[in-house]
Each structure stands twice: as C-alpha cells, then as structure tokens.
C-alpha cells in the first residue's frame with residue numbers, strides 16, 4: 001500500500017469494533033487507536049476522584065490534568081493514565097455503565113477530539129469509536145460502520161465473560177448494551193450515527209476474520 005490512509009470504524013457497543021480494528025491495523029502495520037478507551041480512562045479517574053460525572057467544566061479541568069497514553073501491548077492495547085496501567089480497570093462495571101455520561105459533555109468531547117485528530121495527523125491510523133467518521137476524521141479515506149443485532153452483541157459479551165470464568169447474566173447484559181446505545185445515540189453532541197459516506201457492515205452472521213477481510217479489501221481499493 002503506497003498511501004497511508006486513515007480508517008474510521010464506528011458502531012454501537014459490542015459490535016466487535018476494537019477486535020476488528022486491531023486486526024486490521026496489525027495487518028496493515030497501522031496504528032490502532034481505541035477512542036472508547038480514552039473516554040473510559042477519564043471516567044475511571046473521575047470516579048476515583050469522586051468528581052460529578054455530569055459536570056462538564058470540572059471534567060474538562062480533570063482531563064487537562066490527565067495524560068492518557070495508548071500503547072501497543074502483546075495481545076491487547078495498553079491504556080495508561082498518568083503513567084499507571086489501567087487497562088483492566090477501565091473495563092469495570094462502574095466505568096462501563098457511567099462512561100456515556102462523561103462522553104456526552106461537550107467540553108470533554110472537544111478536548112478528546114483534538115487529541116484524537118493529532119494522533120491521526122500523519123495517516124496510517126485505524127481509529128474506532130462513535131464519532132470518528134462524522135467528527136474526528138471526517139476526511140478519512142475509508143469509513144466503516146459496524147453493526148449487529150443487540151441479541152448477537154449481548155451473546156458475544158456473555159460468551160466472553162463466561163469464557164473468562166466471570167459470572168454473567170444475559171438479560172442484564174442485553175439491557176445495559178441497549179441503554180448505553182440509547183445514551184450514545186440520543187446525546188446532543190456528536191451522537192452515534194453512521195456517516196453518510198460510511199460503508200455499513202452488519203456483522204451479525206459474520207466471523208471476525210470475514211469482517212477483517214472485507215475491511216482490508218476496502219482499504220486496498222481506497223489506498
């Protein structure tokens with residue numbers, strides 16, 4: 001591939017964005033950036049500091065004082081907050097169910113988008129999130145919108161938890177995914193929506209490698 005394009009991957013919770021995005025990035029030797037991890041990192045720190053998760057100006061102040069670092073780990077992306085490894089902590093129940101409140105604060109989004117744009121400045125980036133194709137990288141050469149039925153997304157999450165030896169309740173997982181989607185879709189600032197020029201891939205009946213191959217094929221065409 002002679003041109004280092006940027007690839008934007010958006011979609012609802014649990015559609016497989018991060019798994020797929022990481023594999024696409026690995027295959028192309030591109031940099032993978034998980035923007036959800038950035039919102040999770042701030043949410044984690046805000047909870048630790050007992051800061052009101054709906055106070056935009058205060059959260060922005062906290063963010064200004066926070067270094068979020070995404071590093072390439074062996075099997076996963078490492079997330080560091082102020083040099084502390086929080087990769088596992090940011091996937092906690094408390095963070096997952098509160099991150100949408102933090103992410104809907106306009107002050108927070110403005111700063112996050114600024115940081116994300118800088119990371120993609122030189123091309124060669126696969127970035128996943130909710131507003132990448134619409135707000136962060138509207139000029140990206142390839143935009144993908146990954147979807148899957150809420151039942152399928154809940155089943156995947158359920159199997160992942162059970163596979164890790166963690167207790168899980170399918171109905172609860174399904175309700176929480178649906179609620180997070182609702183909050184992300186209905187917020188005022190940069191809601192989750194498919195960009196007009198994004199290619200939608202419904203992954204409900206697809207394997208991970210089928211999705212990855214389809215995106216790689218599209219990337220080849222766009223480069």
Ligand code: C5P
Pocket residue numbers: 013014035036037039040099100101103104128129130131132180184
């Ligand atoms: O991708 P992930 O599920 O880890 O994202 C966690 C949350 O972060 C989302 O539910 C959403 O509220 C927020 N988010 C966002 N914009 C992005 C990425 C994530 O608002 N670009």
